Amino acid sequence: MSWIKPVKFVAKKLALSIAISATVISFAQAEKLGYPEKEELKFGFIKLTDMAPIAIAYENGYFEDEGLYVTIEAQANWKVLLNGLIDGTLDGAHMLAGQPIAATMGFGTKAHIITPFSMDLNGNAITVSNEIWKQMKPNIPKQADGWPVHPIKADALKPVVESYKAQGKPFNLGMVFPVSTHNYELRYWLAAGDIHPGFYAPHKGDTSGHIDGDAILSVTPPPQMPSTLEAGTIYGYSVGEPWNQQAVFKGIGVPVVTDYEIWKNNPEKVFGLTAEFAEKYPNTTIRLTRALIRAAMWLDEKDNANRPAAVKILSQSNYVGADYEVIANSMTGTFEYEKGDKRDVPDFNVFFRHNATYPYYSDAIWYLTQMRRWGQISEAKSDEWYKDLAKKVYRPDIYQQAAQSLIDEKLADAKDFPDFATEKGFRAPQTHFIDDLVYDGNTPNAYIDSFKIGLKKDDKI
Structure with missing residues (x-):
């Protein structure tokens, strides 16, 4: 077990035990919000830069401001993290957005998990090996300066995949978890380029996701992606940062497309809790959400002015543990594709x-x-x-209580949040997809039927 700053943790707990006035919760605030029912908490995360709100809430003292004494611990992989949340080893966790949804639905492990807080937008990319990039490059138009035109569509990869298929060689790609954003983004990108990523058939006991696939997508933990690519086990992968930029720094691969280019401002990670925890400890749940909101605000304020400080924190071994330069390559508003092709992506x-x-x-x-x-x-x-299941998992009601209390205390500005009086929980139809399709959450079946590749509303495998 890796405890973060245990001396600080014990000292704060001692101060609390000496006198309640030694806590940083004001009496007026506590009376309005209620004291946290559970003060000592343990949160899990995976070593990715998008765990930043948890690290910043800890390092900047926002958890302590709420009377919460938090231990943060890196987890080996997403399955271990999910199991820890379910069995109570963890009180909350940095999670793939698909994990609470799939668990509540009963795909894989059955458990009712909720999220009151979405941790970030964007942050992923798809990287291919140098050899695959060499084969793709002739299929990609160039800018006047000689660098490739972006976004790079999977159309450029299709002849490469077909060549491997003709030779009887599987085209292996890595993603981090079957219900990860990375899996769906990789599948979305491939299918938009007429490359079939394969079907799942859990009702037949087949959860491989390989049925009818032109490419073979398999699970690899995020920090292991570069070494697995270098070993030749996979030819490319979809993962969050800093593991795409790590491939560039190591000279072993080229990120070809970011998720921002696949789906502009797509939701990525969430902070997950069991429904039982939120029901048993409502004040604690609101307070930890407040701390995370404040951390997110700090990370984006003044046009990302705090990002260098955040990168320094994340580079610590107890958080992400990658070199400062690698993390900064994307966290500070740029992204490097082919070595030397560094572009502004604020x-x-x-x-x-x-x-x-x-x-x-x-x-x-x-x-x-x-x-x-x-x-x-x-x-x-x-x-x-679809709508009913979404409402079981995503909890804007908890978020609104947390955000409104910050607004009331003048720790946040109402203009930076949705209009809670009118917000219904559905974004306006989204148009910025790499295949130019439009997504409207109010009509999920019509959206499913709009894809060329994939099951339609009434299809069965």
Whole structure:
């Protein structure tokens, strides 16, 4: 077990035990919000830069401001993290947005998990090996300066995949978890380029995701992606930062497309809790959400002015543990594709602006449409089914209580949040996809039926 700053933790607890006035919760604030029912908490995370709100809430003292004494511990992989949350080893966790949805639905492990806080937008990319890049490059038009035109579509990869297929060689790609954004983004990008990423058939006991696939997508933990690529086990991968930029620094691969280019301002990670925890400890839940909102605000304020300080924190071994330069390559508003091709992408990582922290029902429904598209949901469901499940998992009611209390205390500005009086939890139809399709969370079945590749609403495998 890796305890973060145990001396500080013990000292604060001692101060609390000596006198309640030694805590940083004011009496007026405590009376309005209620004291936290559970003060000592343990949160899990995976070593990715988008865990930043948890690290910043800890390092900047926002958890302590709420009377919460938090231990933060890196987890080996997403499955270990999920199991820890379910069995109570963890009180909360940095999670893939698809994990609470899939668990509540019963895909894999069955457990009712909720999220009151969306951790970020964007932050992922798809990287291929140098050899695959060499084969793709002739299929990609160039700018006047000689660098490739972006976004690079999977059309450029299709002849390469077909060549491998003709030779009887599987085209292996890595993603981090079957219900990860990375899996769905990789599948989305491939399918938009007429490359079939394969179906799941859980009702037949087949959860490989390889049925009818032109490419073979398999799970690799994020920090292991570069070494697995270098070993030749996979030819490319979809992962969060800093593991795409690490491939550039090591000279072993080339990021070809970011998720910002696949789906502009897509929701990425969430902070997950069991429904039982939120019901048993409502004040604690609101308070930890307040701390995370403040951290997200700090990460984005003044046009990312705090990002260098955040990168320094994240580079510590107890957080992400990658070199400062590697993390800074994307966290400070740039992104490097082919070595030397460094471009401004100010919204590559978004933690607060664009209502990034608000848990929209429509975000959850998008994940469900992709689960249905690729067979993880085996049977047709009504539009209302999608909406009802989203409302079981995404909890804007908790978020609103936390945000409104920060506004009331003048720790946040109402203009930076949705209009809570009118917000219904559905984003306006989203148009910025690499295949130019439009997503409206109010009509999930129509969206599912709009794809050329994938199961339609009433299809079965």
